[in-house]
Amino acid sequence: MADMEEIVEMGLLEPCVETSHASPNREVFSRKIEYMLALIGNTIGLGNVWRFPYLCMRNGGGAFLVPFVIFMVICGMPLYYLELSLAQFAGKSTLVVWEICPLFRGLGFSMCCISFVCTWYSGLIMAWTLCYLFYSFFPTLPWSTCDNSWNTDMCVTLRTKIVTSNNITTLDNMTYFDNNTSMTASETLTDIGFYPTAANEFWRYQILHASSGLDDVGTPQWHIVLALFLSFFITFLCIVKGVRSVGKVVYVSAALPYLLLTVILIRSLTLEGSLDGIMYFIEPDFKKLGNFQVWFEAAVQAFFSLGPAWGGVLTMASFSDFKNKTLNDTVVVLVVDILTAFFCGFVVFSIVGFLAREANLTITEVAESGPGLVFMAYPEALARLPLPQLWSVLFFIMVFNVGLDTEFAMVETITSGLKDMYPRSLGDRKHNVHVLLAAFSVYFVTSIILATQAGVYIFQLIDWYASVFCIFFFSLLECIGIGWIYGAERFSHDVKIMTGYSVPVIIRISWCLVTPVIMIVLIIVSFMKYEEPTYKGYVYPSYTSILGTFICLAAVIPIPVITCLDIIRTPGSLKQRIKILLQPPAAWGPKDEKARQTYKMFEYCGSVYQNIKTNMFGSR
Secondary structure (H helix, E strand, O other): OOOHHHHHHOOOOOOOOOOOOOOOOOOOOOOHHHHHHHHHHHHOOHHHHHOHHHHHHHOOHHHHHHHHHHHHHHHHHHHHHHHHHHHHHHOOOHHHHHHHOHHHOHHHHHHHHHHHHHHHHHHHHHHHHHHHHHHOOOOOOOOOOOOOOOOOOOOEOOOOEOOOOOOHHHHOOOEEEEOOEEEEHHHHHHHHOEOOEHHHHHHHHHHHOOOOOOOOOOOEOHHHHHHHHHHHHHHHHHOOOOHHHHHHHHHHHOOHHHHHHHHHHHHHOOOOOHHHHHHHHHOOOHHHHHOHHHHHHHHHHHHHHHOOOOOHHHHHHOOOOOOOOHHHHHHHHHHHHHHHHHHHHHHHHHHHHHHHHHHOOOHHHHOOOOHHHHHHHHHHHHOOOOOHHHHHHHHHHHHHHHHHHHHHHHHHHHHHHHHHHOOOOOOOHHHHHHHHHHHHHHHHHHHHHHHEOOHHHHHHHHHHHOOHHHHHHHHHHHHHHHHHHHHHHHHHHHHHHHHOOOOOHHHHHHHHHHHHHHHHHHHHHHHHOOOOOEEOOEEOOOOHHHHHHHHHHHOOOHHHHHHHHHHHHOOOOHHHHHHHHOOOOOOOOOOOHHHHHHOOOOOOOOOHHHHHHHHHHOOO
């Protein structure tokens, strides 16, 4: 069998010490503040607003911060640092940056797939937000009264518990009709234990016009179709000129939510019961930390919150200045993300406490997560404030801006990836609008299915299956690809070329050992804890488990498929092909022209044990 020198002589693989070929100049953010705001905006998403506070509430209050911060530090931060350094060094976006390890080249395609799916269905959240923003300008907020055409006879303006001497299922035969929609009382009442509020009915009957289930698609709701068009149009407008337009948009989209959240918090703290909600949020119950489920949910939230392995971080970092101190940037984003999540908890639970006091209910009976918090609980509370239109407008502008940064980062992941893959045909700036128009058309046309009466069920199904396993699996491959195949020591040399500092030993250990082990455990646990999707008491058809599995695997399939295709296309024996695909191409190297002139890849020479030791602890 030919060794590596023979492979080089055969012309199948260039020596790894050869100077890399020059790459075309890449746009960068004009100011460091714009880059940092883009990173923060991409990282701070709706999960901080509607997921983290609820997880704290049900997992020990302030005690939940312990596992959350631990996972953010030992897994989230090293992966975030890896992605910032990798993309900043190469100046390449997600689709092509994994040429650093050609065997894992499909990882970039998989990240783009998950970005496409998440952008596609999160566009619906943006559309819902725009609908609520439109209605916030009405003289009377339509979710504050029960005298609208869509309301039922059971509607109440204040949350009211169902009190009955019989089992609640005795209401199963009670059916009410509105706007050609029928629903048994048990579908709503059994699930939440309350009579439907005006906010609940506005959400279900006026915004969603929800059908009976996934099998009943119904018709497109044209107000949602229009809102989808506007949400995608605004998103694409933000990136029409690449980082030049993104750099200007983030001054508003990343900074404005903090201002609005602060204003809302100050106002909510003046409300009766707000302190009850805040104390419930921060009061620690350390006994909960003995429950493995709490640690699992903290790990999931850390990855949803910080955002490694989605592709957006790689994309934003590919437009950064070559000399940025990536470790400093990582620490700043990490601290901001943790503090923002906690700050959002104060805002949410101050309002929840007020709502609970008004309805004479407990915090747990009022608290919700996901769309229920943003589109039912919060509007219900804001409708009770003086000048409710003002607070509703501020709130939904804030929600839209929080989602916007993440949205255009994921879109940029796909469009910049395509331009990097086909620089001759798509890379020219004059083709930028054409690429964006094509992507906009695909997103809008395919998302119309989400605007149907079954849209909310489709949304929940995709959200249920599309993320957790994929993110853990992608993170595992990142660690293997950089930590072991390319090599943590070799990558540390690359980082030193950029920043002047090597990768800290503790982070190398995380890449090579700690994070991979935790990812394997989380992947196994995510399979063991598999549950069928649910939505407000609705039971999904049996075939959705097959459909959900396909949704999950759709983002993973590119990895083995592209790997197999690359092995087939590569000349030589199977062993030679694998060796070739384990080495970056000769053109791999830093995007900085000066650094390229002197760049040579680090070579490992020593026993397996010595190389493992060097990877984790560095060469002495």
